[in-house]
Amino acid sequence: MKEKTYKLSVFRFDPLVDTKQRFVNYKVPRNEATTILDALLYIRDHLDGTLAFRASCGQGRCGSCAMHINGKYGLACETTLSLGNNIIRPLAQLAIIKDLMVDMERFWEKYESIRPYLVRHSGEARQSYANRKEMDSMIDCILCGACFSACMMTGMNPDFHGPAAYVVLNRFLKDERDTIHDQRMELVTGENGVFRCHSMYSCNEACPKNVKPSENILEIKKNIG
Amino acid sequence: MKKYDLIIVGGGMTGLRAAIEGVKQGLHVAVISKVHPLRSHSVAASGGLNAVLGKKNSEEDDTDTLEKHFQDTMECGYNASDPEALQLLVDRAPGKIKELERWGCLFSREQDDSIAVRAMSASSFPRTVYSSDKTGHVIMNTLYEQCIRLRQNKPDLLRFYDEWFVHKLLVYNNVVSGIIALEIATGRMEIFSAKAVIWATGGSGKIFGNTSNPLTNSGWGLAVPLYAGAALRDMEYIQFHPTQLSGSHILITEAARGEGAILLNRKGDRFLESYSDSKEYKGLSARDVVSRNIQREILAGRGVDASSVYLDLRGLGSKHIKTKLPGVRELCKTYANLDPIRQKIPVNPGQQYTIGGISTNEKAQTDIDGFFAAGECACAGVHGSNRMGGNSLMETLVFGEIAAQSAGAYIRQKHYRLPNKVFFENALAEEKNKIKVLLENEEGIKPAEIRKRMNDAMDKFVGIYRDGMGLVEAGQIMKELKNIYHTKMYIDGKETRANFGLIDAIELKGSLDIADIIIQSALRRKESIGVHFRNDFPSTKGRPRYSLVKVRKNKMKIRHMAIRTKSNPLIAMFSDPRS
Numbered sequence: 001m002k003e004k005t006y007k008l009s010v011f012r013f014d015p016l017v018d019t020k021q022r023f024v025n026y027k028v029p030r031n032e033a034t035t036i037l038d039a040l041l042y043i044r045d046h047l048d049g050t051l052a053f054r055a056s057c058g059q060g061r062c063g064s065c066a067m068h069i070n071g072k073y074g075l076a077c078e079t080t081l082s083l084g085n086n087i088i089r090p091l092a093q094l095a096i097i098k099d100l101m102v103d104m105e106r107f108w109e110k111y112e113s114i115r116p117y118l119v120r121h122s123g124e125a126r127q128s129y130a131n132r133k134e135m136d137s138m139i140d141c142i143l144c145g146a147c148f149s150a151c152m153m154t155g156m157n158p159d160f161h162g163p164a165a166y167v168v169l170n171r172f173l174k175d176e177r178d179t180i181h182d183q184r185m186e187l188v189t190g191e192n193g194v195f196r197c198h199s200m201y202s203c204n205e206a207c208p209k210n211v212k213p214s215e216n217i218l219e220i221k222k223n224i225g
Numbered sequence: 226m227k228k229y230d231l232i233i234v235g236g237g238m239t240g241l242r243a244a245i246e247g248v249k250q251g252l253h254v255a256v257i258s259k260v261h262p263l264r265s266h267s268v269a270a271s272g273g274l275n276a277v278l279g280k281k282n283s284e285e286d287d288t289d290t291l292e293k294h295f296q297d298t299m300e301c302g303y304n305a306s307d308p309e310a311l312q313l314l315v316d317r318a319p320g321k322i323k324e325l326e327r328w329g330c331l332f333s334r335e336q337d338d339s340i341a342v343r344a345m346s347a348s349s350f351p352r353t354v355y356s357s358d359k360t361g362h363v364i365m366n367t368l369y370e371q372c373i374r375l376r377q378n379k380p381d382l383l384r385f386y387d388e389w390f391v392h393k394l395l396v397y398n399n400v401v402s403g404i405i406a407l408e409i410a411t412g413r414m415e416i417f418s419a420k421a422v423i424w425a426t427g428g429s430g431k432i433f434g435n436t437s438n439p440l441t442n443s444g445w446g447l448a449v450p451l452y453a454g455a456a457l458r459d460m461e462y463i464q465f466h467p468t469q470l471s472g473s474h475i476l477i478t479e480a481a482r483g484e485g486a487i488l489l490n491r492k493g494d495r496f497l498e499s500y501s502d503s504k505e506y507k508g509l510s511a512r513d514v515v516s517r518n519i520q521r522e523i524l525a526g527r528g529v530d531a532s533s534v535y536l537d538l539r540g541l542g543s544k545h546i547k548t549k550l551p552g553v554r555e556l557c558k559t560y561a562n563l564d565p566i567r568q569k570i571p572v573n574p575g576q577q578y579t580i581g582g583i584s585t586n587e588k589a590q591t592d593i594d595g596f597f598a599a600g601e602c603a604c605a606g607v608h609g610s611n612r613m614g615g616n617s618l619m620e621t622l623v624f625g626e627i628a629a630q631s632a633g634a635y636i637r638q639k640h641y642r643l644p645n646k647v648f649f650e651n652a653l654a655e656e657k658n659k660i661k662v663l664l665e666n667e668e669g670i671k672p673a674e675i676r677k678r679m680n681d682a683m684d685k686f687v688g689i690y691r692d693g694m695g696l697v698e699a700g701q702i703m704k705e706l707k708n709i710y711h712t713k714m715y716i717d718g719k720e721t722r723a724n725f726g727l728i729d730a731i732e733l734k735g736s737l738d739i740a741d742i743i744i745q746s747a748l749r750r751k752e753s754i755g756v757h758f759r760n761d762f763p764s765t766k767g768r769p770r771y772s773l774v775k776v777r778k779n780k781m782k783i784r785h786m787a788i789r790t791k792s793n794p795l796i797a798m799f800s801d802p803r804s
């Protein structure tokens with residue numbers, strides 16, 4: 001009897017060696033894998049040890065394995081293998097280090113540029129129940145980079161902060177304990193700021209944690225207007 | 226060669242807390258981490274962290290006290306906790322919560338704006354602070370945010386090396402002098418000299434197959450200090466969490482039971498109540514007891530299938546689940562295609578926490594000068610022989626800070642000694658050569674096959690129930706696998722650049738060595754206590770003792786030592802060579 005397998009076409013490219021990007025086909029036994037990550041690990045363990053990709057927690061919490069899977073962004077560890085061909089690409093808009101491993105530096109740099117930390121100089125800071133409740137929907141962001149890759153504007157404008165950074169920004173704008181609300185707003189009102197977002201909702205679609213960056217960006221815009 | 230005052234290995238909760246304190250001490254700090262800090266497994270911690278906040282229990286009209294936190298932990302760990310270390314944890318816990326709040330941490334709150342607490346197992350009082358069931362994620366973000374703030378304000382004091390893999394801990398005449406690390410993206414190996422090093426590499430669960438630990442927790446984090454001469458303590462104490470989602474190795478937080486979920490057998494009975502040892506505690510039974518009783522229930526043929534029982538959240542109601550346990554619901558939907566609001570969750574016990582680790586005193590000092598360790602990779606004896614839920618997250622914060630304070634004092638007292646350039650260069654050449662040798666074989670056995678056999682043996686023989694015969698067999702398997710590793714193993718890619726297969730293979734050596742130490746430590750402890758249960762020695766022997774492993778010239782030596790008592794400072798002084 002023929003062994004049942006999942007089929008995968010995986011993006012391979014080593015910029016220091018290869019002249020061309022290519023897709024390599026693999027077959028993974030069905031009893032060895034449920035998720036895309038299981039299959040990628042199987043490939044690395046048994047078929048080709050040189051396949052480069054990031055992974056860690058395997059349960060959708062760490063954000064390491066965001067990639068482009070069958071036409072959609074998602075976490076490899078959370079996405080079930082499909083019975084057809086599974087086409088795996090790296091995150092877009094970011095330079096490729098090798099295969100599915102991209103250079104996240106630009107993403108982190110944007111995140112850090114919005115000053116993602118509470119600024120408060122005196123005494124204790126007690127948050128109210130109501131204020132904490134407002135943040136329920138935004139704390140789920142795991143900074144996986146899927147929205148950043150899906151966003152057309154981050155591709156066109158290197159100075160645009162990107163959806164994830166704005167989610168974090170909005171979290172601090174809303175925090176009643178923070179003391180630099182005005183400075184934060186100045187950061188994003190310029191011509192490369194929040195109004196560069198044209199509300200195409202690509203980030204919402206890409207987000208594996210259902211954080212809805214678009215809504216956060218709209219809230220920031222309203223804050224300005 | 227890069228030079229720092231303090232190198233912190235690991236960017237999880239312990240490492241980040243240590244980094245913040247290191248900068249406060251005025252030290253030049255580098256954090257070296259195999260993954261970006263926010264990818265560390267601390268982010269997956271769900272339940273919460275224990276601190277006595279002086280809350281009143283409305284039903285019973287009593288107040289929580291530090292003594293109760295101390296006593297609960299002592300009892301849960303079967304009096305095998307180090308009293309000095311535990312006292313520090315208990316005393317400093319409330320301050321750590323306030324500190325996180327000052328840094329903007331988003332804890333869950335009560336309607337009166339106070340910080341919410343929930344009950345976890347084996348505690349006499351609800352004292353676990355949380356943020357729904359995403360506590361680790363929320364705290365990690367807060368700590369990392371504070372690190373960014375420090376870096377933006379004092380750019381020369383704090384540096385992060387993300388995705389650098391530490392290959393060697395450098396020790397010269399029992400004094401630490403730095404590390405050698407490999408940058409994963411480029412394959413470049415580099416020397417980092419340091420006056421002090423803090424180890425914060427977390428757990429080692431991936432030695433087991435049935436574990437909720439991440440891919441990164443290979444055991445390498447314990448192996449590197451071991452190779453440099455550090456002693457490991459209590460390595461036989463491996464904690465098995467009762468409720469891992471069946472078929473996925475994903476943990477369902479104990480907070481689920483804390484919030485009111487119950488365990489059921491195939492017949493729908495609350496079977497835990499039928500075991501006499503389940504009622505030792507007022508609230509939820511401790512994890513060791515629950516895991517053992519689930520296993521007994523399954524062996525008696527009353528499991529849902531060959532390895533599971535049910536965790537039932539349905540009684541909590543939709544609203545409660547959505548606000549207090551949204552992450553649990555999300556995990557069940559994604560990985561088991563079920564909704565716990567309406568359906569029971571099949572669960573089984575699985576490896577969760579490495580209680581043992583690098584032996585330290587309550588100041589996070591090891592027996593190598595200038596080398597400190599904290600968090601899950603360390604063992605100061607806080608958890609005794611059975612960790613209480615909610616104490617380990619707090620341990621990372623308390624002892625991460627203490628480790629950096631100790632490192633600061635050590636550096637200021639000029640106890641460090643840095644060897645000359647030749648020492649570093651020779652060490653680098655030696656490590657490069659090790660990798661070259663590892664890449665030599667062109668064919669043979671793949672690392673994954675060795676890993677699979679190791680995982681199977683650990684699951685089968687070193688699980689919740691152990692016995693001498695099985696442990697001996699497991700030991701023989703490890704011996705054989707180590708031999709295969711050094712003679713027949715081969716790696717596909719021959720480059721060091723972005724070669725995760727190579728990193729896996731390097732770590733596998735550590736996994737095998739640590740697996741063997743766990744097995745030998747379990748074999749040596751001829752009694753049952755806490756998480757360590759021996760079918761052939763089912764009772765506890767006299768006063769609890771801790772075990773200490775050292776490897777010298779490839780020979781493993783295990784000793785059992787008396788745990789110091791708090792009431793007698795003289796014993797404390799003599800039993801601990803460092804104080």
